[in-house]
Amino acid sequence: MDLLERDRDLQALATALGEAAASRGRIALVAGEAGIGKTTFVEHFLAAHGRDARVLKGNCDALFTPTPLGPLYDIARQAGGKLAVGIEGSAPRAALFSALLEQLQGGARPTILVIEDMHWADEATIDLAKFLGRRVAEARVLFVATYREDEVGPHHRLRTLLGDLAGSRSTTRIALSRLTIDAVRALVAQRPFDPLLLHRQTAGNPFFVTEVLSSAGHGIPATVRDAVLARAAKLGPAGRTVLAAAAVIGGRIDPGFLAAVAGDTQEGLGDCLSVGIIEAAGDCVAFRHELAREAVLAEIEPGRRRELNRRALDALKAAGGGRGDLAQLVQYAEGAGDASAVLELAVAAAKAAVAVGAHREAEAQYARALRHSADLPPAERAALFEAHADELAIIDDLERATEERRAAVALWRGLDDRLKEGENLAALAWPLVRSGRNAEAEEVSRSAIEVLRALPPSRQLADAYRVRAHLRMLDRDRPMAVRWGRKAIALATRLRDEATVAAAEMAVGSAILVTGDDRGRAYLDRSIARASRLGQDAMVGLALLNIGTSYGEQYRFPEAEQVLDQGIAYTSEHDLDHANHYMRAWLALVRVHQGRWSEASDLAAALVAQPSLAAISRIMVLVALGRLRARRGDPGAAAALDEALTLAAQTGTLQRLAPVRAARAELAWLEGDKARCVAEAKAVHALAIKHRHRWHAGEFAFWRRRSGERVAVPAWCAQPYRLQLKGDWRKAAEAWHRLGCPYEQARALAEGDAAAQTEALAIFDQLGAAPAAAALRQHMRGTGVRRIPRGPRATTRRNPFGLTVREMEILACLAAGLSNGRIGTRLHVSPKTVGHHVSAVLAKLGAASRGEAARLAREQGLLPQNREVGDAK
Amino acid sequence: MPRYMIERTFPDGLGLTPNQQGNQAATSVIANNAQQGVTWVHSYVTPDKKHTFCVYDGPSPEAIRKVAERNGLPVDRITEVRVLDPYFHM
Ligand SMILES: Nc1ncnc2c1ncn2[C@@H]1O[C@H](COP(=O)(O)OP(=O)(O)OP(=O)(O)O)[C@@H](O)[C@H]1O
Ligand SMILES: [Mg+2]
Numbered sequence: 001m002d003l004l005e006r007d008r009d010l011q012a013l014a015t016a017l018g019e020a021a022a023s024r025g026r027i028a029l030v031a032g033e034a035g036i037g038k039t040t041f042v043e044h045f046l047a048a049h050g051r052d053a054r055v056l057k058g059n060c061d062a063l064f065t066p067t068p069l070g071p072l073y074d075i076a077r078q079a080g081g082k083l084a085v086g087i088e089g090s091a092p093r094a095a096l097f098s099a100l101l102e103q104l105q106g107g108a109r110p111t112i113l114v115i116e117d118m119h120w121a122d123e124a125t126i127d128l129a130k131f132l133g134r135r136v137a138e139a140r141v142l143f144v145a146t147y148r149e150d151e152v153g154p155h156h157r158l159r160t161l162l163g164d165l166a167g168s169r170s171t172t173r174i175a176l177s178r179l180t181i182d183a184v185r186a187l188v189a190q191r192p193f194d195p196l197l198l199h200r201q202t203a204g205n206p207f208f209v210t211e212v213l214s215s216a217g218h219g220i221p222a223t224v225r226d227a228v229l230a231r232a233a234k235l236g237p238a239g240r241t242v243l244a245a246a247a248v249i250g251g252r253i254d255p256g257f258l259a260a261v262a263g264d265t266q267e268g269l270g271d272c273l274s275v276g277i278i279e280a281a282g283d284c285v286a287f288r289h290e291l292a293r294e295a296v297l298a299e300i301e302p303g304r305r306r307e308l309n310r311r312a313l314d315a316l317k318a319a320g321g322g323r324g325d326l327a328q329l330v331q332y333a334e335g336a337g338d339a340s341a342v343l344e345l346a347v348a349a350a351k352a353a354v355a356v357g358a359h360r361e362a363e364a365q366y367a368r369a370l371r372h373s374a375d376l377p378p379a380e381r382a383a384l385f386e387a388h389a390d391e392l393a394i395i396d397d398l399e400r401a402t403e404e405r406r407a408a409v410a411l412w413r414g415l416d417d418r419l420k421e422g423e424n425l426a427a428l429a430w431p432l433v434r435s436g437r438n439a440e441a442e443e444v445s446r447s448a449i450e451v452l453r454a455l456p457p458s459r460q461l462a463d464a465y466r467v468r469a470h471l472r473m474l475d476r477d478r479p480m481a482v483r484w485g486r487k488a489i490a491l492a493t494r495l496r497d498e499a500t501v502a503a504a505e506m507a508v509g510s511a512i513l514v515t516g517d518d519r520g521r522a523y524l525d526r527s528i529a530r531a532s533r534l535g536q537d538a539m540v541g542l543a544l545l546n547i548g549t550s551y552g553e554q555y556r557f558p559e560a561e562q563v564l565d566q567g568i569a570y571t572s573e574h575d576l577d578h579a580n581h582y583m584r585a586w587l588a589l590v591r592v593h594q595g596r597w598s599e600a601s602d603l604a605a606a607l608v609a610q611p612s613l614a615a616i617s618r619i620m621v622l623v624a625l626g627r628l629r630a631r632r633g634d635p636g637a638a639a640a641l642d643e644a645l646t647l648a649a650q651t652g653t654l655q656r657l658a659p660v661r662a663a664r665a666e667l668a669w670l671e672g673d674k675a676r677c678v679a680e681a682k683a684v685h686a687l688a689i690k691h692r693h694r695w696h697a698g699e700f701a702f703w704r705r706r707s708g709e710r711v712a713v714p715a716w717c718a719q720p721y722r723l724q725l726k727g728d729w730r731k732a733a734e735a736w737h738r739l740g741c742p743y744e745q746a747r748a749l750a751e752g753d754a755a756a757q758t759e760a761l762a763i764f765d766q767l768g769a770a771p772a773a774a775a776l777r778q779h780m781r782g783t784g785v786r787r788i789p790r791g792p793r794a795t796t797r798r799n800p801f802g803l804t805v806r807e808m809e810i811l812a813c814l815a816a817g818l819s820n821g822r823i824g825t826r827l828h829v830s831p832k833t834v835g836h837h838v839s840a841v842l843a844k845l846g847a848a849s850r851g852e853a854a855r856l857a858r859e860q861g862l863l864p865q866n867r868e869v870g871d872a873k
Numbered sequence: 874m875p876r877y878m879i880e881r882t883f884p885d886g887l888g889l890t891p892n893q894q895g896n897q898a899a900t901s902v903i904a905n906n907a908q909q910g911v912t913w914v915h916s917y918v919t920p921d922k923k924h925t926f927c928v929y930d931g932p933s934p935e936a937i938r939k940v941a942e943r944n945g946l947p948v949d950r951i952t953e954v955r956v957l958d959p960y961f962h963m
Contacts, residue, residue: 598942605935625935634934635877635953770950 003044004183004206006037009174013045016172017053017142021110025136027165031149032176035207035224035291038146041176042114053142054111060120061251062290064334065349065365067327068124068358071115072096079103090323093124093356097131101139104132110140118147118158124358126161131575133165137843149175157360159611169843178204187213193220207289214276228295231277238264239271243278247296248308248335252284260315261308309335323352330365343372350387363391382411386424393431396614401431419460422452426464433471436615436651445471459500462492466504473511476654476691481511502530502539510546516554516694521547541571541579549586555695555718557740558828560590565833578614581607585620589659592627595742595767596805600628616656619647623659630667631743633770637667657684658696665703670771674707681707694718701725724748729756743767750776754785761789803844803862810837811845811862815854876914876956877937879927880949886922905943909936928954 003010016026030038046055056078058071067073069087076084083099085091091099104111115121115129129145136143152158165171179187184202185195187209201220202208211227212220221227232243245262246253259265269285272278277296279288287293300308313332321329326349333341350365366388373381385408392401405428412420425448432441445468452461469485485508492500509523524543531539544567551560564587571580584607591600607613607621622644629637641664648656661683668677681703688696697714698721704711705725713725720739723732729751736745742763749760750772757780764773780788803811806827813823820838824831838850847853856862906913911931918925931937934951941948 598938601935601938605933605939609932629934632934632938634938634951635875636934768948 001040002186003037003040004186005179006041006044006176009041009176010045010048012172012174013142013144014049017049017110017112020112020140020142021052023138023140025139025141025170026143027133027136027168027171028142028144028174029162029165029171030144030146030174030176033150033205034148035205035289036176036178037206038148038176039116040206042116042144042146046112046114049112053109054107055114056111057114058116059251060115060117060122060125061328062117062120063250063327063331065327065330065361065368066120066122066125067324068122068353068356068361069093069096069128070122070324070327071125072100072128073324075100075113087324088322090355093127096356097128100128101132101135104136104141105139107140110142112142112144114144114146116146118145118161119151119156121158122353122358123157123360124353124356126157127357127575130161130164133161133168133171134572134575137168137170154611163609163611169846179206179209180204184209207291211289211292224291225295225298228277228292229299231275231292232296234275235268235271235277238268239275240268242268242272243296244300244304245308245312246272246278246285246287247293247300248305249312250293252281252286254284257315257319258285260318261311305335306337309333310338313338313341326352327361327365330368334368339372343369343376346372347384350391354391359391359394363388363395363397366391378411378415379417382408382415382420385411386427389427389431393434396434398431398435402428402435405431418451418455419458422448422455422464423460425451426460426467429467429471433474436653438471438475438652441471457491457495459492459495459497462488462495462497462500462504465491466500466507469504469507469511473507473514474653474655476511476514476693478511478515482508485511498530498534499536499539502527502534502536505530506539506543506546509543510550513547513550514553515692520550537574538576538579541567541574541576544570545579545583548583552586552590553695555593555739555741557590557594561587561594562829562833564590565829565836569832569836578617581610581613581617582620585617585624588621588624589627592624592631593741593744597628597632597767599805600624604628615647615650619644619651619656619660622647623663626660626663626667630663630670631767631769631772633670641667654684654687654691654693654696658688658693658700662696662699662703665700669703669706670775677703677707678709689714692716695721698722720744720748724751727751743769743772747772750779754780757785758789765789803841807837807841807844808862810834811841811853811857814838814841814850815857817854874910874930874932876954877929877931877934878952878954879929879937879941880952881925881927881947882949883923883925883947887918887925902940902944906940909940911936911940 013028016028020026030042032038056075058074060066061070073087076087079100081099081103083096083103086096086099104113113132115125118125118129121129129143132141132143147158152162166173179199181195181199181204184199184204188195188198191213193213198209198212198220201222202212208224208227211224211231215221215227215230221230232240235243242258242262242265245258249258249261255265255269258269262268269278273280273285277288277292278285287296309332313329313336316325316329316332326345330342330345330349333345346365346369350362350369353359353362353365366384370381370384370388373384376384385404389401389404389408392398392404405424409421409424409428412424425444429441429445429448432438432444445464448464449461449468452458452464455461465484465488469481469488472481472484485504488504489501489508492504505523505527509520509527511520513520513524524547528540528543531543544563548560548563548567551557551563564583567583568580568587571577571583584603588600588603588607591597591603604621604625607617608625613621622640626637626641626644629635629640641660644660645664648660651657661680665677665680668674668680681700685697685700685704688700694716695718698718701711701713701717702721702725713722715722720732720735723735729748733745733748733752733756736748746760746763746767746769749756749763752760757776761773761776761780764776777788809827810823813826818826820831820834823834827834842848842850842853845853845856847856902913909931911929914928914930916925916927929937931940937951938948
């Protein structure tokens with residue numbers, strides 16, 4: 001077959017392969033509607049270039065609930081080695097992923113790795129692609145992923161992956177277009193079809209066009225389905241029998257298996273092959289196209305379809321279907337209407353899915369099992385509800401997680417199993433608090449302890465204490481968090497439950513640290529050490545997150561920055577996206593306060609564009625954006641902070657509401673609306689005082705006083721605010737300066753004498769704080785200050801590569817030939833963090849080595865100006 | 874996508890050279906814009922060439938500032954705007 005109108009796309013893919021061969025791994029995303037020719041395109045490419053490379057190819061299947069890591073089974077079969085052994089032996093997925101990566105890095109020739117039909121991918125396969133996408137840059141790999149663009153809506157789970165990959169410089173996008181009238185004319189050739197009509201009717205979809213042409217019928221069918229059925233109509237009875245069986249079986253079909261389902265296939269299969277609706281694919285046969293299978297399947301009479309599913313189920317069971325066949329078995333069982341088989345198989349499939357982290361598929365299988373569980377004994381049913389609730393919580397479907405957990409509680413209560421009842425009550429607190437239903441979470445956590453206390457001491461009780469400590473910590477209630485946390489630690493230690501000890505230490509440590517008391521750090525460090533020993537990456541990430549954000553909440557920005565950097569590096573290494581996003585949101589906020597606004601802006605802009613951002617991360621990044629826009633006088637501050645308020649209101653907690661309200665008060669002030677400023681500052685001021693939050697209470701008092709209200713300022717409020725409220729602008733400015741907050745420093749100086757005001761103006765101008773600068777200029781003119789400096793000189797600084805300030809510093813060090821260790825010492829960060837920055841710099845410059853980066857830096861004149869606002873004082 | 878008006882000041886006047894360097898600059902501006910999903914619609918310049926008013930389409934003010942930074946162009950003020958057509962109400 002000739003491949004029409006794909007020369008440019010083939011060229012793009014060949015270029016990517018060339019790059020990959022030179023150790024600059026590439027990702028190619030091949031997209032287009034069903035039947036546009038993705039498979040054909042990739043096959044042609046492989047036929048032309050397959051000899052220069054090793055080819056590994058996997059397919060995602062079109063099951064209702066896909067097989068977890070389905071494509072990896074295909075790939076493992078071709079790659080052999082550790083990967084093949086691992087996947088048969090149910091190795092954990094981290095081991096499978098790195099086995100694949102290892103195989104990709106080895107080998108004399110580059111590898112072309114193809115995963116087809118990613119719109120059907122299971123969650124674990126998407127994670128695999130994300131894992132590869134983040135690591136191919138240094139491997140000799142061309143990773144080709146195909147997907148149907150029109151089936152990937154804005155909320156499709158593939159979107160996150162695409163967003164992830166699109167940001168990478170290693171990604172090539174290939175969008176296949178429909179055939180033009182010229183191509184259709186060429187395909188029609190001598191046949192008795194009107195090319196214009198055919199082109200119009202098919203819109204140039206290659207599958208549709210070729211299907212019509214080979215139906216050799218009369219006239220042009222209206223739809224793809226009609227075209228397929230017109231072709232199928234040419235079959236005799238034997239052919240139809242085989243065709244129906246093949247449509248039910250699906251995918252690539254072993255002829256022996258087909259015979260087991262369809263009976264004698266001798267004549268029928270030959271018919272299908274000669275009509276061309278089924279094609280040979282290696283030693284298997286397959287429908288020419290999935291669209292054809294769907295059309296045929298829809299035509300089979302229901303009783304007949306059940307019967308065929310029954311036979312397929314029995315045949316696959318008899319063939320000894322393994323872990324990779326479970327999802328398919330479930331689908332046959334469901335098609336056969338065999339409830340008890342569905343129940344048994346779906347539970348097995350769910351467990352297999354959990355094992356490789358395909359939580360969405362696990363959820364779907366548990367839900368299916370529960371639909372068929374009416375006759376199950378209550379204890380077994382309760383266990384199913386528990387497992388389902390676990391999966392729902394992991395995939396963030398909190399409402400259903402809550403429902404299923406409550407169902408489990410009710411069943412255990414009915415069975416009078418108090419231990420299980422208590423365990424599930426404690427677990428219920430988690431989805432509740434994550435969806436912002438804090439009061440209900442409190443209540444169930446209290447009942448959990450009540451129930452479990454009546455029984456002998458148990459791990460369940462220790463965990464219930466731990467949950468309670470965590471809830472109190474989130475509510476910034478230090479004494480109670482510490483009290484419950486210590487109980488949890490004592491009991492869990494006695495019962496040798498290390499994981500609960502680590503989690504409880506984290507809750508206690510965070511509760512203490514967030515009040516500004518460094519003694520919390522020791523608990524957190526112990527928690528990190530313990531969690532690392534247990535291999536609990538997620539807990540390590542969470543502990544780093546708690547340390548970094550606690551410092552941030554206390555305006556301890558240098559420490560916050562250091563720990564957040566470390567946490568961001570750790571979580572991206574371990575693919576812990578939620579924690580990673582939350583820390584990046586916080587880092588953006590830290591950068592706003594540090595006056596490093598262009599970095600804040602980069603971080604925040606990248607993050608808000610993330611499609612799957614959790615609410616808490618979104619709130620914090622919106623606060624950063626809102627403050628930044630307000631201070632720069634940019635549009636969109638109100639929109640960001642309105643959205644933040646809606647989200648924060650759902651949580652009802654000080655931790656979320658206070659930052660949002662404070663940012664809104666600041667915006668109102670800058671817009672000259674004092675009444676609104678007071679209203680915003682008042683909203684949760686009392687709550688901040690109740691929690692004795694030094695910084696929030698200080699800032700709210702500051703805005704209210706500024707807007708003309710008389711408010712008391714407790715002595716425990718944060719010192720810089722207290723000084724400023726006392727009228728001691730000089731000391732306040734010094735305090736802000738020591739904290740590394742230039743904007744707040746200038747705001748204090750602006751309250752001082754003419755000299756201080758002039759200094760404030762210089763800082764505002766340097767930051768690009770237009771509204772504050774304009775207000776101050778007007779004020780100075782009004783009070784008769786002479787010689788007010790004019791506006792900022794237009795900056796002509798050139799930074800064509802978009803390096804951040806930190807990266808400019810790193811680049812200067814690179815140019816000076818310093819090692820990562822030396823750079824770290826100079827800039828007060830760990831060598832690992834330096835390594836991170838260095839890779840970012842190389843990537844942005846497109847430089848292959850440190851030497852090349854240094855040369856570019858000199859050539860492009862990037863070196864002289866490596867200082868910016870915030871540092872320049 | 875929102876539309877923004879960007880005001881810029883060039884104390885020494887806007888120097889546009891129709892030579893190769895100028896072309897290169899324009900090409901790199903367009904490439905930088907595209908990377909951020911920003912489109913330069915058009916600009917007005919005052920007769921003394923010291924102030925420009927530029928209309929841009931872009932996803933956010935951050936993206937607008939980012940391309941300004943990369944292109945080495947100053948930003949005084951960004952305002953979100955909509956088209957008001959004189960014939961709209963007729
Ligand atoms: N460039 C082309 N020139 C001529 N014929 C083509 C071209 N591309 C595809 N075809 C024809 O269209 C048919 C459908 O293409 P293909 O199976 O590759 O689509 P696909 O995009 O992979 O669809 P799906 O999304 O369903 O997997 C092919 O069997 C082939 O006959
Ligand atoms: Mg295909």
